[in-house]
Amino acid sequence: TTRARWGTIQMAVVPTTAAPVNVTGAAVPTAKVLDRRRRRRKSIRSLSAYVLVLPAAAFYAFFVLRSIALSAQYSFYDWNGIGPATWVGFDNYLEVFSNPKLVGSILNAFELILYFSVIPVAIALIAANLIRAIAASKLAGVARTVLFLPQVIPLVAAGIMWSWLLSTNGLVNQLLRLVGLGDLTRAWVGDFDTALPAVGMIGAWVEVGLCLVLILAGMTKIDPALYEAARIDGAGPLREFFAITLPGVRQEVAICVTVTVIAALASFDIIFITTRGGPGDSTLVPGLQIFYLAFFEREIGTASAFAIVLMCLVLIVVLPLQRILRGKES
Numbered sequence: 001t002t003r004a005r006w007g008t009i010q011m012a013v014v015p016t017t018a019a020p021v022n023v024t025g026a027a028v029p030t031a032k033v034l035d036r037r038r039r040r041r042k043s044i045r046s047l048s049a050y051v052l053v054l055p056a057a058a059f060y061a062f063f064v065l066r067s068i069a070l071s072a073q074y075s076f077y078d079w080n081g082i083g084p085a086t087w088v089g090f091d092n093y094l095e096v097f098s099n100p101k102l103v104g105s106i107l108n109a110f111e112l113i114l115y116f117s118v119i120p121v122a123i124a125l126i127a128a129n130l131i132r133a134i135a136a137s138k139l140a141g142v143a144r145t146v147l148f149l150p151q152v153i154p155l156v157a158a159g160i161m162w163s164w165l166l167s168t169n170g171l172v173n174q175l176l177r178l179v180g181l182g183d184l185t186r187a188w189v190g191d192f193d194t195a196l197p198a199v200g201m202i203g204a205w206v207e208v209g210l211c212l213v214l215i216l217a218g219m220t221k222i223d224p225a226l227y228e229a230a231r232i233d234g235a236g237p238l239r240e241f242f243a244i245t246l247p248g249v250r251q252e253v254a255i256c257v258t259v260t261v262i263a264a265l266a267s268f269d270i271i272f273i274t275t276r277g278g279p280g281d282s283t284l285v286p287g288l289q290i291f292y293l294a295f296f297e298r299e300i301g302t303a304s305a306f307a308i309v310l311m312c313l314v315l316i317v318v319l320p321l322q323r324i325l326r327g328k329e330s
Helices: 002-013 031-074 091-098 100-133 138-152 155-165 171-178 195-219 224-232 237-248 250-265 269-274 286-295 300-329
Strands: none
Touching (some): 031 300, 091 300, 100 138, 100 195, 100 250, 100 286, 138 195, 155 195, 155 269, 195 237, 195 250, 195 269, 224 237, 250 300, 269 286
């Protein structure tokens, strides 16, 4: 008590120009000191964040950014990967856009967008809406598991499995013969007319699971009161879907479209396993063509130029799509 009184007396006799002190006699930090300490703590937190991100950033810079830079450099040279390189300027890029085989592979990739992106997203929207309607049933969990299962299977294994199913004596043709549609049987991945759609349907089968999970996650954030209000106003299931569900999962649909479009334009695994670009060049895509140019034809410069063109095509397609699908929230 005596010490507290003495501290109070000290505060009473201290001139107004001196730093204020508390009852124990310790100086009270001024606003300037507190602000300086706050800035110091903020700087330490920022530095800690950069230190934590540094390993991942270094890994990304070495394996991704460095590879892109080297590809851009090689694209201006005629090089077989072993001997001396010769500067050719933009000749490799001109070759990419003037060679019918290379242009055809780009067109095939754009056609795959229908199978890898449009069909999976549409199926996932319908399936997610149905699963939401029967969420209390055990059937909903079974449906989620069955539809997501293809996403867990490695693409190489999926390609091998579907190659067997779509072969001349595969399960698909056997089922067609069983139901009296034997005239429709064919080597689905070996026919010029059906090879690309067959490969595309394999990609659609793989991508449905990812789209379904993302869209179901988006539906959980929609307020159930909106559906109740819609039903009171007399809205049916179709009106609920277009007025409530679809706008509510816009962000998730944008992510699904982005991921699946990139998968279509950069596809490689499934096509390499099932058709290797055949028959002829009917299923040849940029990723596979780059592989052949670099490792079989030893045209490193043309392969690098094609890789840069593919990267630019992905950005040109994906960035506007994201802006359109996300609307004002982008």
